[in-house]
Amino acid sequence: MTDTKPRYKVTIRCGQCGEKYILRGRPNNEGGYDTGFKRCVCGNETNLDIDVTPE
Incomplete structure (x- = not known):
């Protein structure tokens, strides 16, 4: 079993x-977390607010 x-x-x-993903x-x-997210549609890669909750 894996x-x-x-x-x-x-x-x-x-x-x-202000875009939300x-x-x-x-x-x-x-x-960190592997989500596949690279950057916002506006081109921003660094100024991001990240919130993580268990699923």
């Missing part, structure tokens, strides 16, 4: 334009 990591609901809000992610080895 051991899978629990999934989390990751809410990302852009600090520049709700994604699912799993913890990674660097202490």
